[in-house]
Amino acid sequence: MASLNPKIENWQDRSVWIVGASSGIGWALAQALSLRGARVAVSARNADKLNAFVLSNPKSFAAPIDVQQSDSVQAASLAVSAHQGLDVVVYCAGHYLAQDAKAFDAQQLLLHQEVNYLGAVRVLSCVLPSLKAQGFGHVSLISSVAGYRGLPKSLAYGPTKAALTHLAECLYMDLHELGLGVSAVLPGFVSTPLTAQNTFEMPALISPEEAAIAMIKGYARGEFEIHFPKRFTRVLKLLRCLPYAWYFPLVARLTKGARS
Numbered sequence: 001m002a003s004l005n006p007k008i009e010n011w012q013d014r015s016v017w018i019v020g021a022s023s024g025i026g027w028a029l030a031q032a033l034s035l036r037g038a039r040v041a042v043s044a045r046n047a048d049k050l051n052a053f054v055l056s057n058p059k060s061f062a063a064p065i066d067v068q069q070s071d072s073v074q075a076a077s078l079a080v081s082a083h084q085g086l087d088v089v090v091y092c093a094g095h096y097l098a099q100d101a102k103a104f105d106a107q108q109l110l111l112h113q114e115v116n117y118l119g120a121v122r123v124l125s126c127v128l129p130s131l132k133a134q135g136f137g138h139v140s141l142i143s144s145v146a147g148y149r150g151l152p153k154s155l156a157y158g159p160t161k162a163a164l165t166h167l168a169e170c171l172y173m174d175l176h177e178l179g180l181g182v183s184a185v186l187p188g189f190v191s192t193p194l195t196a197q198n199t200f201e202m203p204a205l206i207s208p209e210e211a212a213i214a215m216i217k218g219y220a221r222g223e224f225e226i227h228f229p230k231r232f233t234r235v236l237k238l239l240r241c242l243p244y245a246w247y248f249p250l251v252a253r254l255t256k257g258a259r260s
C-alpha cells in the first residue's frame with residue numbers, strides 16, 4: 001500500500017518539537033529521537049524536568065509551556081523556531097481523569113477539552129504558517145483508541161480524543177497537497193503517570209519506550225494512523241464496526257470489572 005505521508009526514516013539533525021515531553025510517551029519519544037540524532041525541543045509545564053532532559057541530551061532545547069495559555073504557546077513556539085527551526089511537531093500533552101456521567105463534573109470536562117484538544121489548536125495556529133511557507137514538515141497529534149467510540153468512565157477524556165483524531169483527518173485532507181505530513185497516533189494502554197490512577201488491570205499494557213518505538217516505525221512507514229499495540233488496537237477496531245445494539249451490551253460486559 002502506498003504511504004499516506006512522506007516517510008521519516010532519518011532523524012539526524014531533524015528539528016522536532018514535542019509538546020508534553022516532561023514524562024511518559026513524550027519523554028520516551030524525546031529520548032529515542034535524541035538518540036537518533038534529532039534536535040529535540042521539549043515542552044511542558046514542569047521546567048525542572050525539561051532542564052534535566054536537556055542536561056542529558058546536549059542537542060536538545062527546553063521551552064516551558066502551558067498549553068491552556070495562548071501567550072505561553074506563542075512564546076514557546078517562537079523560542080523553538082528561533083533556536084532550531086521546525087520539521088516535526090508532536091502534540092503529546094494530555095490530561096485524563098476517569099469520569100462517570102452519574103457524577104457529571106463540567107469543570108473536568110472543560111479541563112480535558114482545554115488540554116487535550118484546544119491546546120493542540122493553539123499549537124497548530126502557531127506552527128502551521130511556517131510549515132506551510134517552507135512546504136515540508138510533519139504534524140503528529142497523540143490521540144487515543146479511547147476516541148473510537150463511547151466507553152464507560154471516559155466521559156471527559158474520550159470525546160476530546162475523538163475530536164483530536166477528527167482534527168488530524170481534516171488537517172490531512174487540507175495539508176497533504178502542500179507536501180506536509182499529518183498523523184494521528186492512537187495508543188492503547190501505556191504505563192505512564194496518566195494511567196497510574198487506573199485501578200483495573202490494563203490489557204496489553206506497554207512501556208513508554210515501546211510506544212516511542214512504535215511511533216518511530218509508523219513515521220518511517222509514512223502512516224496516517226499509527227496505532228499500537230496491534231494485539232489490542234485491532235480488537236477495538238473490530239468493536240468500532242459493530243452496530244450500537246451489539247456494541248453497548250458487549251462493551252458493558254467486557255468492562256464490567258473496570259467499572260466496579
Ligand SMILES: NC(=O)c1ccc[n+]([C@@H]2O[C@H](COP(=O)([O-])OP(=O)(O)OC[C@H]3O[C@@H](n4cnc5c(N)ncnc54)[C@H](OP(=O)(O)O)[C@@H]3O)[C@@H](O)[C@H]2O)c1
Nearest residue numbers: 020022023024025044045046066067093094189190192194
Ligand atoms: N498512557 C496511555 O495509556 C495513553 C493512551 C492513549 C493516549 N495517550 C495520550 O498520550 C499523551 C501522553 O500521555 P502520557 O500517557 O505519556 O501521560 P503523561 O506522562 O502524564 O504525559 C502528559 C504530558 O502532558 C503534559 N501536560 C499536561 N497538561 C499540560 C499543560 N496544561 N500544558 C503543557 N503540558 C501539559 C505533561 O507535562 P506537565 O505536567 O509538566 O505540564 C506531560 O508532559 C496524552 O495525550 C495521552 O492522552 C496515553
